Amino acid sequence: MASAAIYSLFIINKSGGLIYYKDYGSAGRTDTNDSLRLASLWHSMHAISQQLSPTPGCAGIDLLQADNFDLHCFQSLTGTKFFAVCETGAQNIEVLLKVIYELYTDFVLKNPFYEMEMPIRCELFDLNLAQVIQKDRVALLGR
Amino acid sequence: MIGVGKAKQYANVLDKPLSRGRQEVSLSAFAFLFSEMVQYNQTQVDNIAELERRLEDAGYAVGARVLELLCHREKGNKREIRLLHILGFIHSTVWKVLFGKGADSLEKGTEHEDEYMISEKELLVNRFISIPKDMGAFNCGAFVAGIVRGVLENAGFPAVVTAHFVPIEGQQRPRTTILIKFAEEVPDAYMFFSPVVH
Numbered sequence: 477m478a479s480a481a482i483y484s485l486f487i488i489n490k491s492g493g494l495i496y497y498k499d500y501g502s503a504g505r506t507d508t509n510d511s512l513r514l515a516s517l518w519h520s521m522h523a524i525s526q527q528l529s530p531t532p533g534c535a536g537i538d539l540l541q542a543d544n545f546d547l548h549c550f551q552s553l554t555g556t557k558f559f560a561v562c563e564t565g566a567q568n569i570e571v572l573l574k575v576i577y578e579l580y581t582d583f584v585l586k587n588p589f590y591e592m593e594m595p596i597r598c599e600l601f602d603l604n605l606a607q608v609i610q611k612d613r614v615a616l617l618g619r
Numbered sequence: 620m621i622g623v624g625k626a627k628q629y630a631n632v633l634d635k636p637l638s639r640g641r642q643e644v645s646l647s648a649f650a651f652l653f654s655e656m657v658q659y660n661q662t663q664v665d666n667i668a669e670l671e672r673r674l675e676d677a678g679y680a681v682g683a684r685v686l687e688l689l690c691h692r693e694k695g696n697k698r699e700i701r702l703l704h705i706l707g708f709i710h711s712t713v714w715k716v717l718f719g720k721g722a723d724s725l726e727k728g729t730e731h732e733d734e735y736m737i738s739e740k741e742l743l744v745n746r747f748i749s750i751p752k753d754m755g756a757f758n759c760g761a762f763v764a765g766i767v768r769g770v771l772e773n774a775g776f777p778a779v780v781t782a783h784f785v786p787i788e789g790q791q792r793p794r795t796t797i798l799i800k801f802a803e804e805v806p807d808a809y810m811f812f813s814p815v816v817h
Contacts, residue, residue, distance in 0.1 A: 586650040586747035588657035589754070599749040603791060 481566040481616050482609065483545065486511070487580065489593045490555030492519030496596040500609065518559060522549065538570075552577055572612055579604050643719065650747050657748075657759060667757050675765035675780075682769020685713055698774055702805065705774050706735055709767055717766070718743045728798075733805070737767070737797040738785070745795060758782040760795045767797055777802040 484506070487496035494515035499505050506514060522536040540547040546566055549559040550573035558573045558580070583601040584590050590598060660673045690698040693712055699705040710725040728734025742760050750757055760782030768780040778801045784793040 583747055583749065586647070586654050587749055588654040588661070588759075589749065589751050597749075597751065600747065601749065 481562050481612070482569070482572070483561040483563065484511075485560050485576070485605075486515050486518070486558070487576075487596065488515045488519055488557045488559075491593070492516045493593065495594065498605070518547075518549070519557065522551070522557065548573060550574060550577060556580070568612075572608070575608055576605065579608065646743075646746070653744055653759075653762070654747075667754055671757065671761040674759065674761040675768065678762040678765020678767075679769040679772075682766040682771075683773045684769075685717065685766065686770045686773050689713060689716060700775070702776060702801070705771065705776060706737075706799075709770055710737055713766075713770060723794075731800070733801045733803075735799045735801075737799070738794055739797075740794045741792070742782075742795040756784060758784055758795060760797065763795075764797050767799060771799070776805050778805070 482500055484497070484499040486494060489495050492515065494512050497508075497511045497515070526534055526536045536551060537549055539549070541564070544564065546562045546564055546569070547559060548562060548566075548569040549557060550570065551557045558576055560569055560573060562569050579601060580596075583604055584596050584598050587598050587600070590596065656677065657670075657674065660670055660677075664670045664673060686698070689708075689712055690696060699708050706725060709722075711721045714720065714722045722737045723740050724736075724738045726736045726738070728736060739760075742763060744759055744762055748759050750759075764780040764782040768778060771778045771780070778799050780800075781798050783796050783798060785796045786793040
């Protein structure tokens with residue numbers, strides 16, 4: 477049993493480039509090339525799913541459930557996608573992704589030294605993200 | 620050029636009372652505006668020292684205006700003429716009006732008699748800003764340093780004001796210290812006897 481619900485976190489820009497990647501714990505670790513590949517693969521799959529969906533106005537895949545993991549995805553209005561690979565049946569990941577989106581708008585977009593659509597290298601974003609993930613873990617252990 | 624309607628509008632502005640209680644603007648709006656200001660200035664300069672100077676100049680204009688306004692609004696058209704009092708005025712009144720709270724601390728420099736420091740654990744302008752590693756010790760607090768310089772200089776205390784990151788033990792984030800070094804012509808009498816004379 478992994479101690480954390482969340483294995484890894486990806487943020488991809490509107491053209492499918494990986495701008496942030498972080499893994500938590502040992503399970504599901506991928507190297508840089510794999511994570512880049514996975515990010516653009518997910519971007520395309522997400523786009524195709526919108527076209528293939530029988531329901532009109534579908535916004536793409538929100539949740540992908542596999543045998544060993546769940547993949548939760550949140551797409552912001554501007555097309556930036558946040559997705560997390562979690563253990564199966566992990567709860568409240570949608571909420572967590574929205575909190576991470578909030579951190580992104582605060583500590584990345586309001587930072588004058590961040591260039592849009594480029595990889596995120598912001599100390600404050602890292603710090604606050606670590607805090608949120610930590611809090612989430614504590615809450616998980618408390619359940 | 621100015622129409623009648625517009626002139627009337629100006630008259631209304633003058634009729635408005637100056638003190639209208641606590642007024643706040645959105646932090647997000649400020650953060651975006653400040654971010655744009657830094658980005659614009661970045662395109663206009665060749666090096667970091669120049670960027671710092673431009674931010675400071677922008678702050679200077681704010682400081683000069685803030686002094687004028689607050690002397691009228693809070694002080695009944697009087698301004699402080701003693702050094703420690705003007706520092707206290709900046710530390711409490713100016714800070715409260717601009718940032719919604721007094722500054723964390725005001726200290727006298729230990730190495731030099733004519734140096735003072737205003738420290739903030741987290742400066743409002745730096746709330747969302749992460750300085751990239753290649754920019755070294757650059758601090759966007761230069762804008763606030765400019766405000767302090769604007770207030771001091773227009774109150775008759777010329778000084779060199781700079782903003783620095785100072786690491787604190789047991790904390791991940793450094794605090795920002797605004798270092799004030801008064802010019803030589805600032806009279807000693809104001810500096811050293813002011814706490815006694817009232």
